[in-house]
Amino acid sequence: MPRFFVDQPLAGAPAELNLPPGAARHVQVLRLQPGATITLFDGSGLEWQAEVLNMGRSEVGVRLVSSQAxxxxxxxxxxxxxxxxANDRMDGIVEKATELGAFAIQPLMSERSVLRLAGERADKKVAHWQGVAVAACEQSGRTCVPRIAPVLSLSAWLQSLGTADDERRWLLSPTAAQPLAAQAAAARTVVLSGPEGGLSAAEEDAARARGFVAMQLGPRILRADTAPLAVLGWLALGELA
Incomplete structure (x- = not known):
């Protein structure tokens, strides 16, 4: 059954309503007809079963039938x-991280960054990545959309962090002596991953000063767009054990 994200609260909404433009466009692209059943979600953790009532040139009317957590x-x-x-690989990271269950994604720039973003260009990229996350939620069955945070420099982001008392913090480093291994469960985990050339020694030291523990993922050097997904996949699979 087709699933669509609705960027407005559905709890307490009228039983009959028009879909917002984004969702309406997707329904029209699929050429769904009145009477078709679709699934809607608004990021709250609930899913709504809905029936398409009518199709206009730019509007799609639906009836909310039932909801479930x-x-x-x-x-x-x-x-x-x-x-x-570099090279738009962030799109793939956002898509796959969403499928694997990431809660949030923080785009960063570091000393060795190839791609540098600021101002309106950075805002447009974040909006684009948020759209990628929404599409991945629609495909994967997730009902909570991960937040794509504004682009920050690594130093500014590290300075913004509070204490690490309520979370574990991992710094992915190919030179770390400590291998990633089974650990006690945590309520929150933050995984910091560097660019193609890796983080500088000073940046790694700054991360350690903010409570990050350096971890390595084995004898092979993983690409910048592979390493964070490997860790996230490892954490997700660990919950199935």
């Missing part, structure tokens, strides 16, 4: 703090 999220909140890779 579903649980398809990870038991822990995992934030990926990723130095933005």
């Amino acid at each position: 579903v649980q398809r999220e990870l038991r822990q909140d995992v934030t990926l703090a990723v130095v933005i890779p």
